[in-house]
Amino acid sequence: GAVVSQHPSRVICKSGTSVKIECRSLDFQATTMFWYRQFPKQSLMLMATSNEGSKATYEQGVEKDKFLINHASLTLSTLTVTSAHPEDSSFYICSARLVGTDTQYFGPGTRLTVL
Amino acid sequence: QKEVEQNSGPLSVPEGAIASLNCTYSDRGSQSFFWYRQYSGKSPELIMFIYSNGDKEDGRFTAQLNKASQYVSLLIRDSQPSDSATYLCAVNQAAGGTSYGKLTFGQGTILTVHP
Numbered sequence: 001g002a003v004v005s006q007h008p009s010r011v012i013c014k015s016g017t018s019v020k021i022e023c024r025s026l027d028f029q030a031t032t033m034f035w036y037r038q039f040p041k042q043s044l045m046l047m048a049t050s051n052e053g054s055k056a057t058y059e060q061g062v063e064k065d066k067f068l069i070n071h072a073s074l075t076l077s078t079l080t081v082t083s084a085h086p087e088d089s090s091f092y093i094c095s096a097r098l099v100g101t102d103t104q105y106f107g108p109g110t111r112l113t114v115l
Numbered sequence: 116q117k118e119v120e121q122n123s124g125p126l127s128v129p130e131g132a133i134a135s136l137n138c139t140y141s142d143r144g145s146q147s148f149f150w151y152r153q154y155s156g157k158s159p160e161l162i163m164f165i166y167s168n169g170d171k172e173d174g175r176f177t178a179q180l181n182k183a184s185q186y187v188s189l190l191i192r193d194s195q196p197s198d199s200a201t202y203l204c205a206v207n208q209a210a211g212g213t214s215y216g217k218l219t220f221g222q223g224t225i226l227t228v229h230p
Contacts, residue, residue: 032216043203043222044159093158097216102147102164102207104218109158 001027004096006107013084014115020080021110023094029074030096034104035067038091050077084114119206121221128228134191136224138204141185147207148180148187149218152200159203163189194228201225 003026013019023033033050048069049057056069068080077096081088091111095104118141128134136150147166151159165171165178165187177190187206191198201223208217 034217044220046217049217102216103149103161104205105161106151106158 002098002103002105003027004094004105004107006094006110008110009108010111010113012113012115015085016083018080018082019084019112020078021092021094021112023077023079023096023107025075025096025105028096029099030077031074031099032097033071033077034095034097035069035077035079036093036095038093038109044093047079081112084112086114088112089114119204119219119221121202121204121224123222123224125225125227128194128226130194130196130228130230132194132228134194134198134226134228136189136191136202136204136226137186138188138206138221139186140204140206140219142206142208142219143182143185145206145208148178149205149207150176150178150187150189151203151205151220152198153203153223154200162202191226194226196228196230199226199228 005024007022031052035047036044037047038044046059047062050069050071052071052074058064071077091109093109095106097104121138149164150162152162153159163178165180168180171178175192179188203223204221205218
């Protein structure tokens with residue numbers, strides 16, 4: 001149980017394009033999902049908290065207009081990296097919090113490379 | 116600034132030994148504590164969570180929590196080469212605040228189990 005999927009697992013795009021990443025909780029409902037970014041040899045950095053049916057809450061220093069988050073249902077959150085640049089290349093990981101608990105389960109991650 | 120600190124290691128233990136991983140946290144109001152394992156290039160995988168002072172055992176893993184001293188540890192008995200990974204300590208923010216539900220991660224401890 002508590003499986004989270006992400007799609008795509010890997011994406012390569014040209015600078016200036018937009019990329020959408022999907023995060024799905026497959027066997028449980030998640031009113032709250034989280035989006036993290038991880039650069040090589042560094043720890044996870046929380047980007048934003050995605051709440052079903054309401055606006056996402058962004059961490060300090062994260063541009064909300066660049067990283068668009070939509071949480072349209074209890075099992076799906078999407079992150080769109082708009083006008084991607086090479087410095088946005090990173091490992092993006094989502095997690096979903098099991099309703100009624102504090103526990104977060106992570107998706108497998110999406111490796112984004114912007115050329 | 117709420118912080119979670121871990122010794123980055125690397126911690127090297129022989130196969131069959133006990134690996135001891137430690138974590139301290141600064142927010143005295145924290146309620147929930149998690150250990151995740153992350154293999155290179157992969158996303159974090161939940162190993163254990165603990166809420167109450169004392170020990171919690173699950174197979175070869177034992178989590179220990181001491182809220183008075185603000186530390187949480189993970190013991191891995193009969194360590195195997197497949198346990199070689201980065202171990203992330205995560206602490207949930209205190210209930211009632213605007214940050215409730217978010218996890219703060221330590222930098223991770225690299226564990227190497229050699230045959």
